[in-house]
Amino acid sequence: RKRRSGEPPLVPGWPFIGVTLDYVSNPLRFLRDTQKKHGDVFTCAIAGKYFTFVTDPFSFSAVVRQSKHLDFQKFALSFSRRVFGHADFNHPLFSESYREVHGIFRQTLQGPPLQQLAETMLCNLQTVLERGLPCEHDWLEEGLQSFTNRIMFEAGFLTLFGKDAGFLQSGGVSGSRICMQKAEQDFLVFDRAFPLLAAGLPISLIAQAWRAREALAEELLHDELHQRKCISDLILRRMDAFDRMHLDETGKARTHVCMLWASQANTLPAAFWSLYYTLRSVEALTAARTEIDSVLSDQLLNNQDQRIHLSREQLDSMAVLESIIQEALRLSSASMMIRVASDDFTLTLDSGQTAAVRKGDYVALYPQLIHLDPEIYPDPTEFKYDRFLDERGQRKSHFFKSGRRLKHFLMPFGSGVSECPGRFFAVHEIKQFLALTLWRYDLQLCDADVTLDPDDGRAGLGVLPPSRDVLLRYRRRTNSTTDSESVRCKKEHEDLSL
Numbered sequence: 240r241k242r243r244s245g246e247p248p249l250v251p252g253w254p255f256i257g258v259t260l261d262y263v264s265n266p267l268r269f270l271r272d273t274q275k276k277h278g279d280v281f282t283c284a285i286a287g288k289y290f291t292f293v294t295d296p297f298s299f300s301a302v303v304r305q306s307k308h309l310d311f312q313k314f315a316l317s318f319s320r321r322v323f324g325h326a327d328f329n330h331p332l333f334s335e336s337y338r339e340v341h342g343i344f345r346q347t348l349q350g351p352p353l354q355q356l357a358e359t360m361l362c363n364l365q366t367v368l369e370r371g372l373p374c375e376h377d378w379l380e381e382g383l384q385s386f387t388n389r390i391m392f393e394a395g396f397l398t399l400f401g402k403d404a405g406f407l408q409s410g411g412v413s414g415s416r417i418c419m420q421k422a423e424q425d426f427l428v429f430d431r432a433f434p435l436l437a438a439g440l441p442i443s444l445i446a447q448a449w450r451a452r453e454a455l456a457e458e459l460l461h462d463e464l465h466q467r468k469c470i471s472d473l474i475l476r477r478m479d480a481f482d483r484m485h486l487d488e489t490g491k492a493r494t495h496v497c498m499l500w501a502s503q504a505n506t507l508p509a510a511f512w513s514l515y516y517t518l519r520s521v522e523a524l525t526a527a528r529t530e531i532d533s534v535l536s537d538q539l540l541n542n543q544d545q546r547i548h549l550s551r552e553q554l555d556s557m558a559v560l561e562s563i564i565q566e567a568l569r570l571s572s573a574s575m576m577i578r579v580a581s582d583d584f585t586l587t588l589d590s591g592q593t594a595a596v597r598k599g600d601y602v603a604l605y606p607q608l609i610h611l612d613p614e615i616y617p618d619p620t621e622f623k624y625d626r627f628l629d630e631r632g633q634r635k636s637h638f639f640k641s642g643r644r645l646k647h648f649l650m651p652f653g654s655g656v657s658e659c660p661g662r663f664f665a666v667h668e669i670k671q672f673l674a675l676t677l678w679r680y681d682l683q684l685c686d687a688d689v690t691l692d693p694d695d696g697r698a699g700l701g702v703l704p705p706s707r708d709v710l711l712r713y714r715r716r717t718n719s720t721t722d723s724e725s726v727r728c729k730k731e732h733e734d735l736s737l
């Protein structure tokens with residue numbers, strides 16, 4: 240292809256593959272180097288597509304607001320159809336009804352319904368955590384990633400998809416745990432194949448991923464879901480909408496696998512990094528514990544069931560935990576925002592510079608360029624738990640580049656039409672996870688000197704997982720163990736001996 244007048248610089252690449260190899264080996268380095276050479280906007284060929292990258296954060300709004308010429312939905316739906324195997328929601332037969340389905344995200348994940356969802360999550364988190372907590376104060380060992388995945392996956396799954404009879408009959412003590420372990424394993428197998436699937440490899444060629452996805456779909460068939468209790472409004476309303484669209488049963492179940500993936504794939508590593516960085520920093524741990532103690536201690540004194548209840552106001556008031564989560568996301572999220580040009584048009588950047596874009600080309604933003612920019616965040620690769628707090632300990636949202644205040648300074652959840660509808664719930668559930676684990680447990684990383692890095696192999700696809708797991712030691716925390724809890728433990732022990 241030849242650069243046309245008005246178009247951004249075309250980055251030279253190899254025949255057929257363009258710059259794919261350079262990009263894939265390290266997207267951040269490639270984009271930084273190319274920006275230095277070609278300026279704030281440039282076009283390059285990656286995996287058979289032309290991408291126009293806009294790298295100046297002040298111009299992000301120009302892209303995000305351009306929904307007339309830049310489409311997200313068609314691209315996203317055909318991508319997810321290829322990966323999850325659901326119906327073609329871009330087809331005129333479904334597109335109108337799918338608009339309604341899309342509206343359900345905001346109606347059930349935000350505003351007043353968020354309170355109920357967060358309460359259910361907190362309750363499920365406590366059930367799952369208590370089950371694994373030994374009555375004695377002995378240390379247990381487990382990988383931190385495996386610990387986080389186990390707890391967050393099960394609690395998140397139960398919150399969205401409800402509980403089966405086994406779980407309800409045993410009060411969550413045993414019940415569906417085996418099945419949940421299998422679901423978690425299937426989820427992780429499928430998720431590990433995601434970079435290959437995103438790169439265009441058909442799932443039929445990755446037998447393990449195919450089997451895992453189909454096994455998850457079997458658990459989420461409507462006949463199975465109808466047996467479950469306490470299903471979230473989000474899933475109930477999606478079930479109803481898909482029934483009315485007359486999709487086939489497997490197709491409906493695969494859309495639920497897609498929802499399961501959206502709700503877990505970023506949340507699990509984000510929860511991991513939030514806890515990991517907290518445990519590695521004495522300052523962060525102390526500040527987090529002080530905040531948690533001040534919110535939780537009063538209520539437990541007057542609370543018979545020893546269950547923790549956190550209102551939305553209390554969750555919102557936890558500014559230290561929020562800053563920890565934001566900082567963990569800044570360091571680990573590497574999502575790419577992609578839009579498809581629906582016609583030839585001209586993009587006007589913040590500087591007044593224009594860039595002609597061809598129909599069918601991708602326009603992309605790569606927020607990690609901002610997240611790791613030393614001008615915006617001094618010592619950008621360092622974890623600073625209070626980076627998002629001001630001098631008074633309140634939320635900080637003033638960040639600058641070249642002396643100008645930035646609107647987009649942290650974008651782990653995307654922006655504009657594709658902004659994550661689950662972002663408030665995600666932050667709530669990670670706060671709850673941190674609050675409960677730090678309140679209930681003493682936690683230590685066994686090898687505190689080893690530093691973990693995010694695994695770049697998933698760059699562009701969301702929050703990066705750790706390159707490997709680290710060993711965690713944990714035990715019940717004595718100062719949060721109340722008398723009645725000890726009595727309960729002792730009784731459970733006696734029952735077991737009998």
Ligand code: HEM
Nearest residue numbers: 344501502505506509574576651652653657659660661665
């Ligand atoms: C830390 C956790 C999370 C992160 C970092 C995250 C990030 C994102 C991002 C970047 C997107 C946009 C993708 C794009 O532009 O292509 C997105 C979309 C989405 N997310 Fe999240 N997400 C998180 C948790 C959740 C949770 C907990 C839910 C639901 C319970 C959820 C539901 C969704 C859905 C349904 C979409 C698609 C929206 C659409 O099609 O318009 N996410 N998420």
